[in-house]
Amino acid sequence: MKIMVAIKRVIDYAVKIRVKPDKSGVETNNVKMSMNPFCEIALEEALRIKESGLASEVIAVSMGPTQVVDTIRTGLAMGADRAIHVDYPGTLYPLSVAKILKALVEIEKPGLIFLGKQAIDDDCNQTGQMIAGLLKWPQGTFASKVVLDKEKQTAVVDREVDGGLETLCLDLPAVITADLRLNQPRYATLPNIMKAKSKVIKKLTPEDLKVEIKSDIEVVKVTEPPKRKAGVLVSSVDELIDKLKNEARVV
């Protein structure tokens, strides 16, 4: 069984972002970019499944402009066997990403697709659910544990839901999106980074895959959130209780 993992290049999670003065978006020039943290977790899980002998190959897939290749190399250095880069210079919304993934699934025929539960830039939390819907495959979103049963061709997934942890059993092939607690992703070692340079990255375009990119969402503007007014430092618990009682009136 092959596993396909979708990875996204985003602004590094530790960077304090800046909104562009013309309100057209967030400044991405000269900003540190990294693999989306949830994608790292998804890739790690796929690699562990392969290492346990339940999968034969891990294919990393990413979409976007040329620079996305850096993120793909990181994925290859972590241990993905090969990669596909769908080259597209513009903005891709989750629905288009899901359609491209569907086209790739029809070529590669994986038994499992892993994605992160959300990208930390657009915070959409949609792509995995959409690809599952388009393929009519079952979905295990917000996964914190995945156990495959090769004989029964199922995956038992623990999901982080509002009220606690929900356990589902999915027939394969299936789509699983990773939550933070699924695993601790590995670091790529220097030898593996060197090895990754010789691994194959196949380049395709949406046209090659006969996917038409159209968008039904238009960004009107991007603004900074309202700033909170400056707070005060109190010197004692008594002063704090006094402020909460008499100034803020919340206790």
Add this chain to the structure above:
Amino acid sequence: MATSGILRAIRYHPISSRIAATYRSLSTLVLAEHEGGSIKASSISAVEAANSIGNENSVSLLLAGSGPSLKEAAEHAASCHPSISQVLVAESDNFTYPLAEPWAKLIHVVHQKGDYSHIIAASGSFGKNIVPRAAALLDISPVTDVTEISDSNIFVRPIYAGNALCTVRYTGSSPCMLTVRSTSFSVASTSADSNSKPASIDQVDLSNFSEDDAVGKSRYIKLSSQETERPDLGNARVVITGGRALKSAENFKMIEKLAEKLGAAVGATRAAVDAGYVPNDLQVGQTGKIVAPELYMAFGVSGAIQHIAGMRDAKVIVAVNKDADAPIFQVADYGLVGDLFEVIPELLEKLPDKK
């Protein structure tokens, strides 16, 4: 209440005249979650959001499930918010548990009949799981976690962990599909107007339902949750949060004690959850729960971007931390630099009991 009705009319009048030009009529389907025979508070917030899409919006609530609690929930739904005009009930063993595969198909079936202009759910784990799948079946881009509705097709949503607000216009075909942040659409407790007539309850025709090939490919096994008497984290008036500095699950009980005293819900940072002090469903932040209580007290929380994302809309933020340079102090209304192991016992002693 009469006054809130007037306020609503004033607030939405200018919007409705603009809508008239673009849309013939508005009709919204709200996807609702129910538990123990009543509609969840977050789903009622989604109805409130539906209300702010425009005037003369007919709001239908879709419920699915099986057994007697569904009937009870439907009755609750019919009178839980004055703007609900119809309650649609889908009763089948497929819906005993809220699985995405049958739900997405159900939305498809119900939309084919009702031709809604909008489909809305609260952006909890239920809505986030189901709405995008249903949207893909309808070839539509949904809008996640909407915090403001400016027009029937213009929405504001936070991006980059709430460090930017993105205003988007939906330009696609109907329905426009949204998940909404329930803390941004809070419902006045008086909105269950006793004078208003309860909505009609109609069964959804499921005769040709099982045709979808994905239904049945996922099976529910169990839900493990810890029963607690404390208020629900998402809706609590006061939230007390502990971070890594608590050092152990044992010490975290201090936070729980303080929460009990204030009638508050308990929250946690990712570090506290990862360290095993508390279960994951207490995590507040970009990837956990989003809260906007009247009072948020953070103990031993440094204030990472990802945590601030989940609590920045609290009315009053209190931070107690040993490190005077902790970023949490930049958003706190009241900061106290000190050792939480001394501060919490003192607070426990000196704070008044909840009323």
